[in-house]
Amino acid sequence: MERSDFQYAQEKLAQLKADYQVDVVADWGESDGKWTPGAWTKAELDKLYKAINLMVDAMGGKEKFIEHLGGVTVRKADIGTHGGEALAHRVSLSIKGSFSSWTVVHEFAHAWDANYNWRLSRLLEKYTGGFTSPFLAGILKVAGLSDTERFRPGKKPGRYGRKPGCNRAGYFYGDRPSGSNWSFNRVEDFAESVAMYIGWGKNNDLSEHAQKRIVRYQLKNGEKDPFNIVDNWMEYARRFYPDNGDYTKTKRWRFVDDLVTGKIELPQARGRHLARP
Numbered sequence: 001m002e003r004s005d006f007q008y009a010q011e012k013l014a015q016l017k018a019d020y021q022v023d024v025v026a027d028w029g030e031s032d033g034k035w036t037p038g039a040w041t042k043a044e045l046d047k048l049y050k051a052i053n054l055m056v057d058a059m060g061g062k063e064k065f066i067e068h069l070g071g072v073t074v075r076k077a078d079i080g081t082h083g084g085e086a087l088a089h090r091v092s093l094s095i096k097g098s099f100s101s102w103t104v105v106h107e108f109a110h111a112w113d114a115n116y117n118w119r120l121s122r123l124l125e126k127y128t129g130g131f132t133s134p135f136l137a138g139i140l141k142v143a144g145l146s147d148t149e150r151f152r153p154g155k156k157p158g159r160y161g162r163k164p165g166c167n168r169a170g171y172f173y174g175d176r177p178s179g180s181n182w183s184f185n186r187v188e189d190f191a192e193s194v195a196m197y198i199g200w201g202k203n204n205d206l207s208e209h210a211q212k213r214i215v216r217y218q219l220k221n222g223e224k225d226p227f228n229i230v231d232n233w234m235e236y237a238r239r240f241y242p243d244n245g246d247y248t249k250t251k252r253w254r255f256v257d258d259l260v261t262g263k264i265e266l267p268q269a270r271g272r273h274l275a276r277p
């Protein structure tokens, strides 16, 4: 943060707090006449604000957002190789480099799920016809039916572990998600489904990414997708490509829509986060 942006940043922080109960931990400031810029930039603060607004709009207003998230503290932290991390009432974004709007929504979706004791991702798993079975996943591996290397994920076409159950968690994902890999599980599925729902078919900061997630299944085997991954896309199309390429036809889109429109009854939340003094 530049010293000249101090006032602007303070106002943005106050607005995030007042409107959405989101606290950004400011790592910038002045003491003894010396300015500490911290890791945040003004552009990132704006990006965060815009991404939160996309969630607020999708949820039907700030009261709903506050009810769902129950207050969130956002900080930049050294979290290793991850872009972000989240628990209930808490989102961390990597101090190394910047973050995308997609990452913000993904992490806030985790915080939402966490505020309901990770029950929302369980509801998604059920709704989409999926289940988690490390036992069954183990059988697939031993039988050589897994699209991984023998006992680990691979980094070449047809070996990323995209088939149901062929991931670390033994997560069998049911109806078509926008993607899957070794790290996929119901919790990641929920966060990605929320981001896809918010971006899909719109013209916002998530829309291009959402579109790219789907169009790659029309590529030929061996072609490079918009994320620079080469894979056997034709083999995966039937598991991921929605009817007529329309993501709103998937159970995941329907699930998030039902969730934000109140058609699915929410489980008991953990309760409101007490603001720091």
Ligand SMILES: [Zn+2]
Residues within 6 Å of the ligand: 106, 110, 187, 188, 191
């Ligand atoms: Zn995640």
